[in-house]
Amino acid sequence: MSSLTVLTVDDSRTMRDMLMLALTNAGFNVVQAVDGVHGLEVLEGSAPEVIITDINMPRMDGFGFIENVRSDARHRAIPILVLTTESDAEKKVIAREAGATGWMVKPFDPDRLIATIRKVAP
Numbered sequence: 001m002s003s004l005t006v007l008t009v010d011d012s013r014t015m016r017d018m019l020m021l022a023l024t025n026a027g028f029n030v031v032q033a034v035d036g037v038h039g040l041e042v043l044e045g046s047a048p049e050v051i052i053t054d055i056n057m058p059r060m061d062g063f064g065f066i067e068n069v070r071s072d073a074r075h076r077a078i079p080i081l082v083l084t085t086e087s088d089a090e091k092k093v094i095a096r097e098a099g100a101t102g103w104m105v106k107p108f109d110p111d112r113l114i115a116t117i118r119k120v121a122p
Helices: 013-025 036-045 062-071 089-098 110-120
Strands: 005-009 029-033 050-053 080-084 102-105
Touching (some): 005 013, 013 029, 013 110, 029 036, 062 080, 080 089, 089 102, 102 110
Parallel strands (some): 005 029, 005 050, 050 080
């Protein structure tokens, strides 16, 4: 079985590094983007099985990114996990309405994150 490719979209270098470490240790391929705009650019050239995105980012936030991904038929079925410091119920609803598959709060538990990715991956 080929390994899953996960696109991580986060403006924090530290968070990208932590995700890269956790995901590569679990055997996933990782593609990274620094914000929503960059995430959409990266999506043009790759086909990740799962996307993990932050909400609060410059240029395009996670909500806008999710809506853009969902508006493209090619990417409509990709599970999108939100990984954020936000725990506000209202924001969870907005994310779900935009098309998010799941929501996790930072700091993340690598084992739980890996389990969630395996659960939502096609």
